Amino acid sequence: MNVPVSACHYSIEVPATPERVPQIRRIVAAHLRHWNLASQVAPVCGALDELVGNVVRHVDGDTTCVVELRWNGSRLTASVADRDRRLPPVHTSAPRRGGLAKVARLSDSWGTCGTDDGKVVWFSRRVKESESIGRGLRAPRRPAVEFRPLPAAVDPAVDAARRLVPVH
DSSP states (O other), X not given: OOOOGGGOEEEEEEEOOTTHXXXXXXXXXXXXXXXXXXXXXHHHHHHHHHHHHHHHHHOOSOOEEEEEEEEXXXXXXXXXXXXXXXXXXXXXXXXXXXXXXXXHHTOSEEEEEEETTEEEEEXXXXXXXHHHTSSSXXXXXXXXXXXXXXXXXXXXXXXXXXXXXXXX
């Protein structure tokens, strides 16, 4: 079963805390792999780490943010929206020092805009078709091991437990 590429959208609303950054990275990486975009995990997660980290470091009060991914078959866009109306200052700095210079280095385009209740910082990456391994999503694989109950045992205690065992 192939899911149309236009269906590739994911968003999550989370409190931006230092403990959440690695969790967000793992969630995003899992979605990119599911969309056959494993080659995009490192750059996208690196840029998102920076954007979520900016919320942690610079937003006072409510640090809830929305992390969003969109994949249209040729362009992957990621964004972080928060409730702070202050737009990030753009400084010229070395990408190794972080900041938006790092986001710019890891993306083809990026930007920021104010919203009614805060701001959004986004970036996008062009993805060659050969990198995406096809135009749609692969169907989920069946598990390698299936479980089914053992036949009734002579021992009533074992029968009551109805233990499950792998079938190869």
